Amino acid sequence: MDGSLPSKGATPLSAPKSRWRPEDCGAMSEPDLLVYRSRLLGSDLAVTNFGGGNTSAKIASDDPLTGEPTTVLWVKGSGGDLGSIETSGFATLDIARLQQLDTRYRGVDQEDAMTGYLAHCTFNLNPRAASIDTALHALLPYAHVDHMHPDAITALATSRDGKALTREVFGDAIGWLAWRRPGWELARELAALAHARPKMLGVVLQNHGLVTWGDTSRDCYESTIETIGRAAGFVNAHLGNGAAFGGALVAVMEQAARRVAAVSTMARLRPLLSEASPKVGHLVDSPEALEFVCSAGLERLANIGTSCPDHFLRTKVRPLVIGPDTDVDGMTAAIRRYRDDYAAYYARCRRPDSPAMRDPYPVLVAVPGVGLISFAKDKATARIAGEFFGNAINVMRGAEAVSRYCGLPEQEAFDIEYWLLEEAKLKRMPAPLPLQGRIALITGGAGGIGRAIAARLLEDGACVFLADRSQSSLEEALAELKARGDGDRMAGLTMDVTSESLVEEAFQACVLEFGGLDILVANAGLASSAPIEEATLDQWRATFAVLGDGYFLAAREAFKIMKGQGGGSIVFVVSKNALAATPGASAYASAKAAELHLARCLALEGAPHGIRVNAVNPDAVIKGSQIWNGSWRAERATAYGIEDTDLEEFYRKRSLLQRSVLPEDVAEAVAFFAGERSAKSTGNILNVDGGNTIAFVR
Ligand SMILES: [Zn+2]
Structure with missing residues (x-):
């Protein structure tokens, strides 16, 4: 602890400022203005919490079937975020039918049934479901209504004497309704209050939020912003100079x-x-x-x-x-x-x-x-x-x-x-995916195979943490994966697998990001190829540093975390060369054999702690693999006496199934070992090599 306390007083609440730009919306239709207003409100955290609140407009339209003039309630539908709403995010309902529906209301103990009737008031076959707050918008006698959850207003709404404070801040302009669960009864109470006090500009709902209205979209917006701003100003004036919540009891750690x-x-x-x-x-x-x-x-x-x-x-x-x-x-x-x-x-x-x-x-x-x-x-x-x-x-x-x-x-x-x-x-929520709530760290995560593994584990619902030596590849890989959706579930850090401190740091960063670790995919690789008498000690050491030290360090950190988590799955991406001796690549093949043996040793050590360790042995994954970009490609071609452009075809023909092995094939095997489908397997090897007799496991 360094004893650093916040030196200034309590953090003030932010007061929203109007962001309405008339030049943006000169020619907009009423529905477009509603979308514009909703996005301005929903994207301002001083106005409402993320995804919270709803807006509406009552807009004159023609019935698509009869051509009859109809007043249609456009109201934010169920689900979705107000700040990024599209026209399709609004439910549309016939106001006349909603008012008829009000005559069906039988009291608060049956109000939930009213939600089921809303679909009968749908205008123009709009499939967007109406939300529980629809009645609040429908019954108020104003063309435009905003319902927000601003922190500044909710501060008043959760104060012991909130009603008196609301009066102190707003006088008669803003009313007060005691707590009631959202629903038809609350909507009726609100409408009754609005009818009784026609000069009122809005209402604070106890323990809940704010309802404001206006004759035009812009009036409604400005009134909402102004009301929240006044509440924030009032609260901030009372914060004083001391720290909030009775001052600090504990120092913030450095x-x-x-x-x-x-x-x-x-x-x-x-x-x-x-x-x-x-x-x-x-x-x-x-x-x-x-x-x-x-x-x-x-x-x-x-x-x-x-x-x-x-x-x-x-x-x-x-x-x-x-x-x-x-x-x-x-x-x-x-x-x-x-x-x-x-x-x-x-x-x-x-x-x-x-x-x-x-x-x-x-x-x-x-x-x-x-x-x-x-x-x-x-x-x-x-x-x-x-x-x-x-x-x-x-x-x-x-x-x-x-x-x-x-x-x-x-x-x-x-x-x-x-x-x-x-x-x-x-x-109505979809069933959980097989790796939902699971956290995976992938070394060499930005390379071709690493990315394919990440994509596959993401598809199964996992969170993935990519560790890769190259900052630029890492950024590119994360951008590529994020473009496919759910950026929350991916993160990464540059890491050299041969550095003890950097490996430790990356695992800590993964825990800080997601809370723990369930799956390690040790995948970062490098290849070298040379006849033994030409192989240098540096080459040998560099190969063993990445493949030997790298897998050892990552597995050791994973063990430390997984033991505390009650288990986990470690998958080593090894190679056919771990089982099959290869001429002219003794460092690579020996280091791969060391990885495989390490996996089996760790399977023994991990079993009592629920940690499974398995190996995937790919062969000749040329597309997308980093190791084929360097000299390894030419060296392998020379070793087999062929042109390097013919390598992929050479490997394909060499396999029993005569099929090329792709990064996605390796990823599929990793995903199998990562999750519960392989719960009874440890110390195992899965070849993904198109079939190769010299790599058959005995
Ligand atoms: Zn609400």
């Missing part, structure tokens, strides 16, 4: 020490949180997160937990607090207590038709001095949980500055968490 502590904490936490299913970690150590986890108020506020449904559906209500020096026994006990508390909460609050208890483990772990660590089924979910807790911290800081932060009553939180409509959403 950066290098914090990194070491984060790595060891994440590696120890992961197996304990992954008992039911594998999870991926994410570290948040922003100044705001550190201010919170180091504060005197941490325990008290963590105990109240997140109070906005939008936040706690992703973060769980309470984070777990664990000291950075807690050993595994201490962590195990703390997590058991958390699980027991969660099970007791479920038992206290469950209703006769509640869905079964979900994963009882914490999503967020606050580590004083170090940061906030989230664990979830995949990297994006963990990252988003961390981001939402960042919103929750802003809200708590604001509420504590102006008043006292309050949680939602337990039963209300439970009814949201176990809402049958939420359960239906979860049930």
Whole structure:
């Protein structure tokens, strides 16, 4: 610890500024203006949390069947991110039919059924599903409506005397509605308030967010921005000069020490949180997160937990607090207590038709001095949980500055968490991929075979960490893989496999990025070829450095992490030459044989710890392989007395199946050993060589 405390006062909430540019939208249609406004709002974190909030416009149209003039509600549909929404992201509904539907409303205990009727109001066969907030937009008597979750407003909405504070800030301009779960009843209450107070510009929803409106898209947008800005100004004026949350109790660790502590904490936490299913970690150590986890108020506020449904559906209500020096026994006990508390909460609050208890483990772990660590089924979910807790911290800081932060009553939180409509959403999620929640490190990950392996493991749902000597190849490989989607699941670092310290650093970086390690693919290679009397000692040593030392160092680091994680799978990409002696390439073939024997030794050592070690033996993978770009190609051609352009054909014909071996074929074998499909195999060899009698395993 270097005792560095934040010197300035608490971090202020950011106040949004209008970004509406009339020159951008002169000729836009109403739907286009709605898209424009929605993107401006949704992409500004001072306005709403990621993916949160919704917008609407009531637009005059002609019915496509009858030609009758119809007022159509365009409202953000279910799912998707407001900041990048397209026209297709909006549901369209006939307002007249929605108003008819309101006459079918039978009271709050049957309001969930109303969501099922919404599809009957669809205009123009639009397939986009309407969201739970549709009624809120439909029943308000205004042409344009925004519903946002701004931290500054939610700070007021979660304050003990939020109603009085809202009045203090806005006078009569902005109303207040006590907490109610989103749905038809809330929409009706809101509409009644708007009708009763026609001069009102919007409403703060307790423990939830803001609803604002206007006669045009621009009026609505400006009103939303202005309202949030006033709330932020009010909260910031109350922050004072001291640190937030009662000041610092624990010093923020100096950066290098914090990194070491984060790595060891994440590696120890992961197996304990992954008992039911594998999870991926994410570290948040922003100044705001550190201010919170180091504060005197941490325990008290963590105990109240997140109070906005939008936040706690992703973060769980309470984070777990664990000291950075807690050993595994201490962590195990703390997590058991958390699980027991969660099970007791479920038992206290469950209703006769509640869905079964979900994963009882914490999503967020606050580590004083170090940061906030989230664990979830995949990297994006963990990252988003961390981001939402960042919103929750802003809200708590604001509420504590102006008043006292309050949680939602337990039963209300439970009814949201176990809402049958939420359960239906979860049930619609696709089945997990075979390597979901698994973390793989690939050495030589930017080369042709390395990239093919990464792509294959990504396809199976794994997170991949590429280690490669070449910075430019690494950047290119990551860019190529990211272009295929889900950039959250890939990361990388330059690493020379022959450097002990760089190998250690890369494995630490992988744990810091994803929380642990389940799969090592040792793949970084190099080839040399020379008759024995011409082979130099330097060549011999360089070959053994990459193939011998490189596989040894990577496997040793993997073992250190995997033992703590309760197992793992190590796959060595070896070579046919490990089994078949080859003339003129004694260094390469001998080093490959050493790799193979190392794999078998490690299979013995790893078995008691659940670590499997297997080898894939490719042969003559010419396309995309780095080793064929250097002198090896010409040397091999010379050794066989052929032109180097004929090599691929030569190898193909030499194989029993007469087929070329591609990087994707090697990747398929690696993927088999990486996952549970090969759970009963260790110390094995899988040849991927088109068939070669001299490499038959005996
Ligand atoms: Zn909302």
